[in-house]
Amino acid sequence: MSTPMLEVRGADVYYGASQILFNLDLTVEKGQTMALLGRNGAGKSTTFKAIAGLVPPRRGEVRLSGETVSGRAPYRIARAGIGYVPEDRQVFPEHSVEDNLIVAMKRGRRGEAYWTLTRIYEVFPILAGMRTRHAGRLSGGEQQMLTIARALMGNPDVLLLDEPSEGLAPIIVQAIGGLIRTLRGMGVTILLAEQNMHFCLDIATHATVVDKGQVVYRAPVAELRGNTAITQRYLAV
Secondary structure: OOOOOOEEEEEEEEEOOOEEEEEEEEEEOOOOOOEOOOOOOOOOOHHHHHOOOOOOEEEEEEEEEEOOOOOOOHHHHHOOOOEEEEOOOOOOOOOHHHHHHHOOOOOOOOOOOOOOHHHHHHHOHHOOOOOOOOOOOOOHHHHHHHHHHHHHHOOEEEEEEEEEOOOOOOOHHHHHHHOOOOOOOOEEEEEEEOOOOHHHOOOOOEEEEEEEEEEEEEEEHHHHOOHHHHHHHHHHO
């Protein structure tokens, strides 16, 4: 059996005295697009922050290709192969699109240099025509594409996308979905946190549902699509 690309084992995560995640287990295999689904406040963003080292687990661990990375500083976890796209995008507004990309440029942890400016502009042609524009002048959807592209410039093993459809117009959500499907087809391993179940059902291969900081369901997307008991109980708005 191959080693999972990403594992979260028995993670307990707190904000101060308040516990947010309870013994959470999560596994993402190489090449999967895993949707982490749940209502607002279920613990999705906290799971991402725990993986990225921003809120380290008090108990449990995070492993990348079998190597424990929890307990390291966030920048060391990024260097180990985690690419993190937060829900609030966080571009460098006064710098150009290309500068935003260049600042994140690095080889992967085994020396990979698959993601270059040339390849980014091939996969994100909309950014190629905006390379000199200040990132702060982009639309929300354009900024979302830029932050995904910027994360890829670090040649990560796993890409974390936190609420990529949040606050975007439907036509832009379709474009983001198409982009994620393209990345999946290229073999990128993706963990995607979303409230929008229908968005995820169209692009993910597998799903994990969280509620009140605990995993309550995991299955291939095809099984979730037919499980109305789970979708009504944990995902219906």
